[in-house]
Amino acid sequence: MKKLIIANFKMNKTSQETRVYLNELLPLIDNADKDVAICVPFTSIAMGKKCLKETPILLGAQNVSSEESGAFTGEVSARMLKEAGCKVVLVGHSERRKNFKETDQQINLKIKQLLNNNLSPILCIGETKLQRDTDRTVEVIKKQIETCLSGLYENELKNMVIAYEPIWAIGTGKIATKKQISDAIKLIRKEISNYFSEKVSKEIRVVYGGSIKPENARELLSIKGLDGLLVGGASLGAKTFSQIVNA
Numbered sequence: 001m002k003k004l005i006i007a008n009f010k011m012n013k014t015s016q017e018t019r020v021y022l023n024e025l026l027p028l029i030d031n032a033d034k035d036v037a038i039c040v041p042f043t044s045i046a047m048g049k050k051c052l053k054e055t056p057i058l059l060g061a062q063n064v065s066s067e068e069s070g071a072f073t074g075e076v077s078a079r080m081l082k083e084a085g086c087k088v089v090l091v092g093h094s095e096r097r098k099n100f101k102e103t104d105q106q107i108n109l110k111i112k113q114l115l116n117n118n119l120s121p122i123l124c125i126g127e128t129k130l131q132r133d134t135d136r137t138v139e140v141i142k143k144q145i146e147t148c149l150s151g152l153y154e155n156e157l158k159n160m161v162i163a164y165e166p167i168w169a170i171g172t173g174k175i176a177t178k179k180q181i182s183d184a185i186k187l188i189r190k191e192i193s194n195y196f197s198e199k200v201s202k203e204i205r206v207v208y209g210g211s212i213k214p215e216n217a218r219e220l221l222s223i224k225g226l227d228g229l230l231v232g233g234a235s236l237g238a239k240t241f242s243q244i245v246n247a
């Protein structure tokens with residue numbers, strides 16, 4: 001399977017800025033041997049759809065409602081994202097967990113909404129610095145996997161991506177070691193094997209996120225069992241992001 005490189009714009013880039021960015025990016029990654037997904041703010045989805053038409057690049061959103069429809073002012077449903085042209089959607093990003101108090105239970109409902117609408121969830125999990133320093137990383141990852149994936153069918157899982165993003169590595173310039181990433185990947189696959197099957201634990205894509213730059217991308221991509229990268233800050237410049245895609 002090709003490696004998957006995902007851009008997460010976070011709350012950056014208007015629709016027009018997204019257009020300028022994509023027009024610059026597309027020729028730079030024309031010959032890439034990897035799959036690419038770009039997760040834009042809701043207001044840039046329409047522009048993303050227009051610019052990415054007839055390209056293999058996957059358009060993505062950064063959040064979705066845990067509800068199907070109804071009186072939920074300000075929310076955006078999975079069906080709306082599907083119709084708007086999204087293929088993948090980030091869920092459970094640590095910034096949403098921390099700033100908007102999203103729980104594993106809510107994230108589980110969001111994943112179900114996405115799968116019901118044939119969208120691929122990119123589930124973000126990972127520990128805080130305190131949790132790592134107090135040897136709770138394994139416990140935290142196990143709990144996140146168990147609750148977020150609860151009640152799903154094995155055949156739905158192969159359409160998902162799990163992003164291991166240690167919170168202490170996000171936007172800090174501190175990158176997890178290859179051993180830390182490798183241990184997390186093994187643990188994630190083991191838990192999925194326990195709850196579902198060994199087959200799907202091998203098929204599901206597991207990617208890493210946290211302070212990725214063109215300088216460290218190639219080295220990270222050599223980690224056994226790692227299927228790609230989730231890039232925040234370094235995805236905001238088309239040239240920089242293209243260097244990661246071409247790493």
Ligand code: 13P
Nearest residue numbers: 008170171210211232233
């Ligand atoms: P940075 O690449 O800026 O550390 O962000 C990672 C991230 O949160 C991607 O979702």
